[in-house]
Amino acid sequence: MFEFFIGNKYHKAKKRLSFINVINKISVVGIAIGVATLIVVLSVFNGFREISTALMTEGEPHLIIQTTNDSEDISNFLKSSEFVDLFYKFEEGKVLFGNKEHFEIINLILIEDSIFRSKQLIYNKLSEYDTIFYDGNLAISFYSAIEMNLQVRDSVQITSFESLENSVLTFSIPEITTTQIRNIYFSRNASLYKNYIFASSNLASEIFPNRNRNTQSIAIFLLNLEIANEFKTQLSANFPDAIVKTWNDNHAQILNVMKIESFFAYLLLSLIIAVAAFNILTSLTMSVQIKKKDIAILRSFGVSRKGIRNIFLFEGLLNGIKGTSWGFLLGLAIYFVQKYFQVYKLDSSKYILDAMPVSISFWDLPAIVLMSVFLSFASSYYPAKKASLTNIIESIKWE
Amino acid sequence: MSVLINATQLVKEFKSANKSIKVLKNIDLTINKNDRIIIFGASGAGKSTLLNILSSLDFPDSGKVEFEGIDIFSKTDDEISAFRNQNIGFIFQFHHLLPEFTALENVAIPIMINGIPYKNAVKTAEEMLHKVNLSDRFSHKPAELSGGEQQRVAIARALINSPKILFADEPTGNLDSENSKIIQDLLLDLHNKLDLTIVIVTHNSELEKLGNRILKMEDGNIFKIS
Numbered sequence: 001m002f003e004f005f006i007g008n009k010y011h012k013a014k015k016r017l018s019f020i021n022v023i024n025k026i027s028v029v030g031i032a033i034g035v036a037t038l039i040v041v042l043s044v045f046n047g048f049r050e051i052s053t054a055l056m057t058e059g060e061p062h063l064i065i066q067t068t069n070d071s072e073d074i075s076n077f078l079k080s081s082e083f084v085d086l087f088y089k090f091e092e093g094k095v096l097f098g099n100k101e102h103f104e105i106i107n108l109i110l111i112e113d114s115i116f117r118s119k120q121l122i123y124n125k126l127s128e129y130d131t132i133f134y135d136g137n138l139a140i141s142f143y144s145a146i147e148m149n150l151q152v153r154d155s156v157q158i159t160s161f162e163s164l165e166n167s168v169l170t171f172s173i174p175e176i177t178t179t180q181i182r183n184i185y186f187s188r189n190a191s192l193y194k195n196y197i198f199a200s201s202n203l204a205s206e207i208f209p210n211r212n213r214n215t216q217s218i219a220i221f222l223l224n225l226e227i228a229n230e231f232k233t234q235l236s237a238n239f240p241d242a243i244v245k246t247w248n249d250n251h252a253q254i255l256n257v258m259k260i261e262s263f264f265a266y267l268l269l270s271l272i273i274a275v276a277a278f279n280i281l282t283s284l285t286m287s288v289q290i291k292k293k294d295i296a297i298l299r300s301f302g303v304s305r306k307g308i309r310n311i312f313l314f315e316g317l318l319n320g321i322k323g324t325s326w327g328f329l330l331g332l333a334i335y336f337v338q339k340y341f342q343v344y345k346l347d348s349s350k351y352i353l354d355a356m357p358v359s360i361s362f363w364d365l366p367a368i369v370l371m372s373v374f375l376s377f378a379s380s381y382y383p384a385k386k387a388s389l390t391n392i393i394e395s396i397k398w399e
Numbered sequence: 400m401s402v403l404i405n406a407t408q409l410v411k412e413f414k415s416a417n418k419s420i421k422v423l424k425n426i427d428l429t430i431n432k433n434d435r436i437i438i439f440g441a442s443g444a445g446k447s448t449l450l451n452i453l454s455s456l457d458f459p460d461s462g463k464v465e466f467e468g469i470d471i472f473s474k475t476d477d478e479i480s481a482f483r484n485q486n487i488g489f490i491f492q493f494h495h496l497l498p499e500f501t502a503l504e505n506v507a508i509p510i511m512i513n514g515i516p517y518k519n520a521v522k523t524a525e526e527m528l529h530k531v532n533l534s535d536r537f538s539h540k541p542a543e544l545s546g547g548e549q550q551r552v553a554i555a556r557a558l559i560n561s562p563k564i565l566f567a568d569e570p571t572g573n574l575d576s577e578n579s580k581i582i583q584d585l586l587l588d589l590h591n592k593l594d595l596t597i598v599i600v601t602h603n604s605e606l607e608k609l610g611n612r613i614l615k616m617e618d619g620n621i622f623k624i625s
């Protein structure tokens with residue numbers, strides 16, 4: 001490829017004209033800084049996103065499927081699926097919960113008794129630090145325990161909103177269920193931690209006596225959270241009458257906000273590269289100007305307009321590729337240093353993390369490289385096109 | 400004797416702010432294969448303009464140039480570029496070598512345009528530099544060569560693609576008489592060895608002995624002298 005041969009020579013041989021050379025260096029360094037910054041900033045965004053997603057979803061089912069039909073088929077399907085870690089039937093409702101001194105309004109989730117007793121749920125999905133467990137009926141968070149001054153084996157009363165409503169309408173005394181706290185759990189998922197308590201489904205008919213139980217809900221935990229959406233598709237295909245929701249349907253808004261945030265960071269930081277790449281336009285325009293005679297000579301022995309354009313595109317792109325490569329290496333170096341040596345610490349009294357989290361999302365890298373090469377290409381194109389339109393006769397006439 | 404180039408009714412006019420000069424006034428010219436045509440004429444007579452049009456570097460205002468029967472101005476830029484690369488060699492008054500490249504690379508570039516890889520192209524270029532007696536100047540940059548050497552590199556570059564015709568615009572215009580003599584002998588030698596058609600425009604009357612046809616340009620017209 002003779003265009004590359006010549007473009008590369010021009011790219012290297014600028015020492016004679018130091019001004020062009022300086023602008024070139026600025027463009028290379030600028031692009032490198034832009035690319036490195038993009039890699040680092042996006043990996044920080046991504047790191048925070050992963051952490052907050054993990055916290056937001058800790059203990060929450062990956063999918064929930066609701067059906068008005070017999071749920072036996074679904075259970076069998078889930079039992080035989082290799083992707084499913086755990087699933088259980090559950091019911092949910094708002095309740096008034098407390099003892100004589102304290103009470104609060106909270107969401108109660110009633111979980112299939114065998115699962116609730118198996119401790120799987122409490123140990124694996126909710127609690128990191130739980131040590132106390134008795135067979136029993138009710139689990140509350142450490143947060144609620146402190147708020148309401150409760151401990152294991154304390155008796156508490158639970159009254160559902162449904163039966164409160166019913167008692168108002170029928171002038172009767174509301175159903176009050178008395179049970180014992182059997183477990184206190186910890187969770188970093190703020191929503192589960194503050195707004196929920198869990199109990200065995202044995203209490204269902206007592207707490208929600210008038211409930212119509214035609215609709216069944218099943219919570220599913222997968223072995224791998226990433227495939228939630230594909231699994232949803234699979235479930236919907238097999239059980240078209242059922243309603244399936246994934247964890248990210250429930251958090252769609254916040255997840256979107258985070259995605260949009262990183263996308264705008266990407267666009268904004270690309271401006272650094274764009275400004276740096278603009279220097280390519282300047283230096284290349286000058287380079288074309290002083291090479292008018294060369295261009296005419298090359299044209300005279302058979303280089304086409306396209307060939308001339310390509311020579312200067314290569315010359316400009318080489319700056320872009322050089323800057324992109326340096327920036328790429330620099331960005332990755334910073335990323336790995338932070339990841340493995342945690343150079344940039346966070347104030348652990350304010351954050352639950354002790355260092356800035358970084359995580360590279362695979363597709364960010366090609367997006368950054370392509371953006372950088374595209375911007376270099378765009379700033380090379382105009383001068384290269386201009387070079388290709390050089391008038392042969394005018395430029396060849398004089399020494 | 401077969402016709403290589405047939406130019407008919409070439410007109411070229413340069414218009415500036417308030418006057419216009421007709422540099423070529425309906426010029427007809429036929430160039431046969433193996434011709435050695437020398438075109439004399441005073442400075443400003445239009446010699447370069449004619450040469451540039453015959454060689455497809457410039458366009459006439461009207462008229463036609465046929466190369467082996469094909470109208471060269473009907474071609475697209477890609478076609479005409481490939482055509483120049485394959486069929487036409489140039490030598491200018493100034494050597495016009497590319498300053499960043501060595502003598503060898505300068506000679507090699509025209510065949511690299513043709514798609515020949517660097518290594519092979521350089522090999523062919525070495526042979527070509529032998530032919531112009533510059534075997535010991537391969538890696539010199541143009542600035543490190545004498546005027547005569549530069550012009551010999553330019554000749555090697557012009558001929559490396561084995562063109563059918565060589566156009567030379569004042570090839571000795573910038574040289575002392577000794578170097579001028581070397582170039583003349585070289586051109587004659589190459590003409591015989593390479594079966595080449597040559598068109599030279601000059602105001603140096605020494606070059607007359609190179610030609611089999613001698614023409615003269617004056618006032619936008621062309622005349623046969625011998």
Ligand SMILES: Nc1ncnc2c1ncn2[C@@H]1O[C@H](COP(=O)(O)OP(=O)(O)O)[C@@H](O)[C@H]1O
Pocket residue numbers: 413414415420422440441442443444445446447448449
């Ligand atoms: N681009 C141009 N614009 C205006 N006048 C031109 C241009 N090129 C050549 N001329 C004029 O045309 C005439 C012939 O030029 P040229 O062909 O270079 O002559 P020669 O090569 O015989 O010295 C000259 O008078 C020159 O000034």
Ligand SMILES: [Mg+2]
Pocket residue numbers: 446447448568
């Ligand atoms: Mg001239």
